[in-house]
Amino acid sequence: xxxxxxxxxxxxxxxxxxxxxxxxxxxxxxxxxxxxxxxxxxxxxxxxxxxxxxxxxxxxxxxxxxxxxxxxxxxxxxxxxxxxxxxxxxxxxxxxxxxxxxxxxxxxxxxxxxxxxxxxxxxxxxxxxxxxxxxxxxxxxxxxxxxxxxxxxxxxxxxxxxxxxxxxxxxxxxxxxxxxxxxxxxxxxxxxxxxxxxxxxxxxxxxxxxxxxxxxxxxxxxxxxxxxxxxxxxxxxxxxxxxxxxxxxxxxxxxxxxxxxxxxxxxxxxxxxxxxxxxxxxxxxxxxxxxxxxxxxxxxxxxxxxxxxxxxxxxxxxxxx
Amino acid sequence: xxxxxxxxxxxxxxxxxxxxxxxxxxxxxxxxxxxxxxxxxxxxxxxxxxxxxxxxxxxxxxxxxxxxxxxxxxxxxxxxxxxxxxxxxxxxxxxxxxxxxxxxxxxxxxxxxxxxxxxxxxxxxxxxxxxxxxxxxxxxxxxxxxxxxxxxxxxxxxxxxxxxxxxxxxxxxxxxxxxxxxxxxxxxxxxxxxxxxxxxxxxxxxxxxxxxx
Numbered sequence: 001x002x003x004x005x006x007x008x009x010x011x012x013x014x015x016x017x018x019x020x021x022x023x024x025x026x027x028x029x030x031x032x033x034x035x036x037x038x039x040x041x042x043x044x045x046x047x048x049x050x051x052x053x054x055x056x057x058x059x060x061x062x063x064x065x066x067x068x069x070x071x072x073x074x075x076x077x078x079x080x081x082x083x084x085x086x087x088x089x090x091x092x093x094x095x096x097x098x099x100x101x102x103x104x105x106x107x108x109x110x111x112x113x114x115x116x117x118x119x120x121x122x123x124x125x126x127x128x129x130x131x132x133x134x135x136x137x138x139x140x141x142x143x144x145x146x147x148x149x150x151x152x153x154x155x156x157x158x159x160x161x162x163x164x165x166x167x168x169x170x171x172x173x174x175x176x177x178x179x180x181x182x183x184x185x186x187x188x189x190x191x192x193x194x195x196x197x198x199x200x201x202x203x204x205x206x207x208x209x210x211x212x213x214x215x216x217x218x219x220x221x222x223x224x225x226x227x228x229x230x231x232x233x234x235x236x237x238x239x240x241x242x243x244x245x246x247x248x249x250x251x252x253x254x255x256x257x258x259x260x261x262x263x264x265x266x267x268x269x270x271x272x273x274x275x276x277x278x279x280x281x282x283x284x285x286x287x288x289x290x291x292x293x294x295x296x297x298x299x300x301x302x303x304x305x306x307x308x309x310x311x312x313x314x315x316x317x318x319x320x321x
Numbered sequence: 322x323x324x325x326x327x328x329x330x331x332x333x334x335x336x337x338x339x340x341x342x343x344x345x346x347x348x349x350x351x352x353x354x355x356x357x358x359x360x361x362x363x364x365x366x367x368x369x370x371x372x373x374x375x376x377x378x379x380x381x382x383x384x385x386x387x388x389x390x391x392x393x394x395x396x397x398x399x400x401x402x403x404x405x406x407x408x409x410x411x412x413x414x415x416x417x418x419x420x421x422x423x424x425x426x427x428x429x430x431x432x433x434x435x436x437x438x439x440x441x442x443x444x445x446x447x448x449x450x451x452x453x454x455x456x457x458x459x460x461x462x463x464x465x466x467x468x469x470x471x472x473x474x475x476x477x478x479x480x481x482x483x484x485x486x487x488x489x490x491x492x493x494x495x496x497x498x499x500x501x502x503x504x505x506x507x508x509x510x511x512x513x514x515x516x517x518x519x520x521x522x523x524x525x526x527x528x529x530x531x532x533x534x
Contacts, residue, residue: 099534100520104512107490114504123500130495130504138493144533150493169496 005124005177009184012120015132016154016189017049025049031082031299040292043157047087048073050153050199053118055089058201059217061109063091064209066220067202071256074214075222079262082296084255092204092220094211102147102203106134125171131196145206151199156189159197222259227266229253230315234277235269247284254281255297255307260314271321275312282308374410375432376401381413382424382433384443388456388463398448400424400435414447423472438468445469445477451518454484458522467499482506483515488523491534 003011022045026038033041051069059065065074067090072083093102110133113119119132137148152165159165162181163173173181185194209220233253237246285304288294301307315321375383381401399413400422406415416422423439426432435443441457441464444450457466470481482503489495489503497503521529528534 099532100516103490103534104516107486107512108509110486110490110495111504111509121497121502121504126500128497128500128502130489130497133489133495135495136490136493138532141532152495169494171496 002123006180006184008122008124009181010188012122012131013154013185013188013194015118015120016156017046017053019190021049022046025052029077029082029296031296037295040295044085044087044292046155046157047153047197047199048085050151051087051089054151054199054201056217057109057113057116057118058089058091059219061105061112062094062218063105063203064094064211064218064220066090066092066209066225068252068256070214070219071222071225071259074217074219075259075262079259081258082300084252084297085293085295086252087199089199089201090204091201092207092209094208094218096206096208099147099205102205103136106136106149110134124166124173124177127171129166129169129171134201137200145204147203147205149201149203151201152196153199154189155195155197156191157195159195162194162196165196221266222263223266226257226260226263229256230265230269230274231267234281235273238273238277238280243280243284247281248288250277250281251285251288251304254278254285254304254311255294257311257315258307260311260318265318269319271316271319274315274319274321278308278312278315375399376405376409376413378426378433380405381409381419382422382435383411383430384440384448385434386444386453386456387437387440388460389453398443400443400447414443437464439472442469442472442474442477445480446474447476450477450480451514454515454519455522457481457484458488458519461498465499467501470499470501479506479508480511480515483508483511484519487512487515487519491520491523 019042022042025045025048026033026041051073055065055069055073067088068084068086069089072086076083093105110119113132113134114121114130119130121128121130131152131154134149134151137150140148140150154162160168163178166173181194182192186192210224211218212221213219214222230253233246233249234257237243237250243250282304285308289298289304297307301310375381376399381399384398384400397411399409399411400419401409401413401415402419403415403417405413423436424433425436427434434440441453444453457464457469466481466485470478473481482505485498485503486508489497520534524532524534
């Protein structure tokens with residue numbers, strides 16, 4: 001017998017992280033938050049909770065995790081540093097490959113996602129549509145060695161309404177279906193307008209990073225990542241006069257370099273150049289500092305200069321300046 | 322005998338309109354029709370030693386990939402009742418469930434053929450489906466994909482599932498072609514195969530080069 005629409009919606013919505021899961025992740029950081037800040041963090045940490053799940057699936061599926069996700073959610077909280085919020089998962093294949101081969105791996109990962117219940121489908125309007133699967137983000141696919149993926153997931157507070165998303169995929173729903181969905185959303189999500197939000201993941205197919213293990217997951221060696229950030233995201237923009245164009249990436253790199261207290265660097269750097277780059281980054285950071293991405297960081301470092309001083313102090317030691 | 326039934330001149334002209342000249346030549350070279358002076362004549366009984374070229378109308382059918390409106394690159398394939406085993410000249414698959422299959426007698430061709438969905442289900446299940454995957458990709462509005470899925474055997478369902486999954490992954494839209502769930506099938510062993518045959522058709526208009534696939 002075919003599954004009822006209400007039951008399908010309930011199954012679909014139950015792929016979302018629970019409120020307990022979301023609040024637990026926020027509380028674990030031990031950062032006191034005002035009510036309006038907590039509301040913003042709940043919205044953000046719904047996505048973070050999803051990222052933890054997907055990072056585990058991608059890692060177990062043979063991809064190497066790296067970038068801001070690893071440093072901010074696996075490394076920094078372990079040592080008591082608040083994360084900057086990032087909603088991308090950067091990954092790499094262990095060996096150089098083609099996009100076609102990487103996409104075949106995506107198809108297999110999708111089957112694992114369905115079997116594990118992290119993704120689910122809905123039969124509506126004569127079609128079967130899935131949420132929670134990895135998708136080739138074809139509009140963002142512009143670089144030959146980087147495969148962009150997106151993951152449409154059920155969300156309580158951010159994204160587009162579910163029916164709007166379905167319509168964008170060519171699936172029209174009847175009003176009675178919408179009513180069923182609203183009832184199921186109240187029951188399972190605690191909101192009456194279910195939404196769909198995109199998570200992003202990137203697969204680098206030619207990087208071949210050095211691999212280590214962190215919390216049971218394969219990750220790019222942290223020292224290697226930090227050295228790369230220092231060289232490519234802080235020093236190079238300054239050397240090439242691209243500080244304005246790459247300001248936001250520089251701010252993110254500066255914040256990620258807080259991890260140098262616990263991980264060595266793989267290569268040296270010229271002390272004056274590093275100091276100048278940090279100073280310039282702190283100057284351009286003001287434009288981004290009030291974003292919700294940095295709310296937790298601001299609790300410890302009220303101004304960009306505070307974090308710049310902290311990172312420079314650590315780097316001076318590492319680089320023997 | 323039904324095999325010997327020919328078409329009326331009007332029916333013959335219809336056949337000419339439905340099939341391209343190239344397709345008719347292939348049909349003729351495969352021994353399925355005779356073309357004389359530009360007129361198509363469905364073949365009557367042929368073959369020797371009590372063997373039949375094709376199954377009698379009620380005991381089997383010829384698999385025609387209709388969406389290409391031709392018999393295609395592969396030799397014609399028939400699906401016939403198991404009782405005909407060893408008695409047909411055409412390459413055939415023998416089955417015991419003929420009554421559950423969708424086929425009908427075509428007075429135009431002079432033999433039985435399957436419905437569009439049954440034919441593609443059989444191509445996927447028994448044949449070399451690679452060259453025909455483009456038909457399934459490009460003509461999705463012309464057939465009922467859920468019916469193809471229902472009528473296909475295990476191999477056919479897996480290949481169809483691999484094709485739909487590959488289409489969803491490549492184009493970044495996780496919407497199945499119908500109501501069926503391709504992820505329920507063990508499709509992985511067919512991913513390389515469908516990627517080889519169908520990637521260009523799914524990412525037409527230069528997509529393969531543009532996306533460095």
